[in-house]
Amino acid sequence: MNSDAILIMGSNMAEAHPVAFANVVKAKERGAKVIHVDPHYSRTSALANVYVATRAGSDIVFLGAIIHHLLETRSYFHEYVVHFTNAATLIRGDFGDTEDLDGLFSGFDPKTETYSDQSTWDYERDSEGRPLTDPTLQHPRCVFQIMRHHFARYTPEMVEEVCGVSREQWFQVTQTLIENSGRERTSAICYAVGWTQQSKGVQIIRAAAIIQLLLGNIGRPGGGIMALRGHASIQGSTDVPTLYDLLSGYMPQPSAITPQQTLDEYISTFGQKTGWWSNFPAYIRSLLQAWYGEAANEEEGNCSYRWLPKIIGDHSHLATSYEMLDGKVRGYLLFGQNPAAGSTNSRMQRKALEQLDWMVVRDLYEVESAAFWYKQPGFGPDTEHVDSSKIKTEIFLLPAAASTEKEGCFTNTQRLLQWRDKAVDPPGDARSDLWFVYHLGRRLKELYSDSAEPKDRPLQALTWDYDRKEPEPDSRIHDEPDTLLVLKEINGYYVHQSIQADNEMGMHHVNAFRDAPHVPGFAALKSDGSTACGSWIYSGVYPEHGNNRAASRISDGYTFLQWGFSWPANRRILYNRASADPQGRPWSDRKKYVWWDEDQQKWTGVDVPDFPVNKPPNYTPPAGAVGMDAHSGGDPFIMKPDGKGWLFVPKGLKDGPLPAHYEAAESPVYNALYKQQSNPAAKYFRSRPDNRLAAVGDPDYPIVITTYRLTEHHVSGPMTRWMPWLNALQPSLFAELSPELAAERNIQHGEWVIISTPRGEIEARAMVTRRMRPLRISGKIVHQIGLPFHWGFQGKSTGSITNDLAHMVLEPNVSIEEAKAFTCNIRSWRM
């Protein structure tokens, strides 16, 4: 709402996040320019100042050309870039760019198809390990010059050829962002799964991050990059993760792939000597303490660390589906997710479910994933036949409580925790998932109570006491666990009264979990076992008994600091020290947010400063400084070891330190920039017969297809297709296609069509509309079609499963599928 320009790309915000989009409209009414770049003209486009039709899968060329323009015309925010980013840092001399290696960076191993050696991407360092810099930005190996070289061919001409966007339109977008950035103005970028569901999704977001750092739009009001996430607590389930590769608060799940067999090895692999992550030992030790209680103290924490399961590869949802298909996964627990219709290549997903010995499905309704053993999608003669007598999977379908029938926190897409009170009991035998997991844990602990096997010790040691002191008033369910006790453990508490009190008493007093004082925030966490904390970034949400800040509902002020609790430490804008100049003064009065108060000698402002509050802007770290002391008073990016915003990523990404354009795994055209056609590090599952890909320019599958949401339905429909109100508004699946394509294929508006890919065929109604436009790409006409993906064979409104069309090529960093840009064919279908 404070933005002067808003670029929405990879998102149909008006449709998928309508209430958030109201703020975009308010900003527009105040004069902000709104730009929508998308293959599909939508409600978002209709309300934007500028709509740009582009080809799905070409985003990095569009954004890369903006970066190129900023660098070559010196339109970047010079002072911000020099002081706050790693533009001046030198990269190792043996680094090889995609320009030199025809689409690959140095360190690629063609045998494993991974960047197995990323050492060449690192900074050039002095003998003490400090990065070398050239603040004049002239050194040929400084990040600034490397970027100029890397993006040299990302030109307006290339945008025309690859994206199908005229250079005038592209320039209008670029100019709007430049004019609305700088000291006085800020621009924001909003994206959603239109970016993440691509085989190079992380690098598209990286390209946006580079633009925002170059324009000085990070850490400032009205700036930033907004990830518009898709579920009520998808942020919460990432922060306090139900994800295979993370422990809470973005600590990695231990792995057996690199040496992490002991707690020390784990800490030295992931902890940082400098920057905020130097506190890593306190966070992991407090997590072990929260999980295993006093048992976590054995061998100074190492014993319980060894109990944590180690990963040995990609155990993500989609990669695991193939393990399931191969019979290696025998039991499956589903909590409100519906892979049989909602996950990519869903025909394969349903086949995988048939290989299980048993599965538990917890949902409000009988979803596709619970009904696959007697019902399948299909149409006409192609209806898939199901023979229940051949499917072994035993299924327990348990009714779940709705969000109004239990208390607890959702974390929204802005990292805001909001507590919900319980309104009524769930019906019948429906229970909260908290109830299910808690009582399942109790039963399992009971089953294993007599075991003397080492493998069962972690379960025996697991702290597991969330009984309510008294049953909930007005509830017929007498054994619902106490959600606030769980929140207390997540927030953290003092295991020992305090070290000082211990010493005075001369004894080691251990607090019982229920009586233990809460920690006020993550700054109180220790690495000596004296504190326990389930998720350090959430610490402070429940700082004392009776003060659940997620339940706070005071709606006033400019930043609404008393409405819910925003992690970390209730900060609303991350890295907000960057809202002040290197000397600590606001960049402008108009964009004043957090600044250095000379009189009080501290950082202050309208938000919680994201900086050591007493560190003056002119602080210079002494030689050999560690932790936060190693950052100067002008290093806003406190999570990074060097305190800088990373234009170039020297460590941590699996497909390169800079974004490079690759075509989608399925594309009508060859890559115009490099010989390397598609993301070299993506996971292709080429040997899988159910994952056949169309060849480049395949005449059988010449049309680009993208998928999206409608306002009236939610994902694969389990939460909406049972509701007459919503089914009346959006009754059936349709495919949007241009009048030109419809004429070519003799398709009439409203009639049935068949859409086919090498994975399968589905039926839909044809929606012939100008919202889809043919584009001229590399000299030929490319058609695009678009489909919502909300339907399935269960519920009160049924239809084909769009995800049956999509393939399983996974982005290398996060293992997300490419459902936003692949290829298909379409034909009319008359009975």
Next chain:
Amino acid sequence: MQEQLSPAELEFNIPSILTQAMQVGSKTQPFSMESHEMAPRTRDAKVVHSVCPYCAVGCGLNVYVKDGRVIDIEGNPDSPINHGTLCPKGAATFQYTVNPNRLTHVLHRAPFSDHWEVKSLDWAMEQIAQRIKQTRDETFVEYLPDGREVNHTLGIASLGGATLDVEENYLMKKLFSGGLGIVSIENQARI
């Protein structure tokens, strides 16, 4: 500061405020006793603060409860996120929770069976615990052949969490990973 009225004073004042509001020009409009006594059906309902269960914007909801039943769900006007507004999905949350198609009993499908059977919750919980124990015991790996310690099972997987509460996700990861050694614990963030 606005003058604070006690509930009793409000009761007394509402009809007179309405009467004033309904005066058009110099003429008092016809205004029956019934109209005087009319009020929204939510007036005596308990208001419970909640949050929309659909997308991640986090719109505030007011859930109206009367006689132990949800009678209506509306946007919370105090929320700085949605200011009382809701999209079609959020506005339909009532029908998501109060819906005759909801499951209320445990259903069990035995291997190779062609039908569901209704079972008790207690029976299902015990069976599920047994299945988990058996599969875990059969598939647990303490050390890889080369001696690396892994303490895990790849024989069980869990999926889902983005529609659940933070506290629920916390206990899932704690029990499944920290207690049982399950590795593939995943949710919608991955798709």
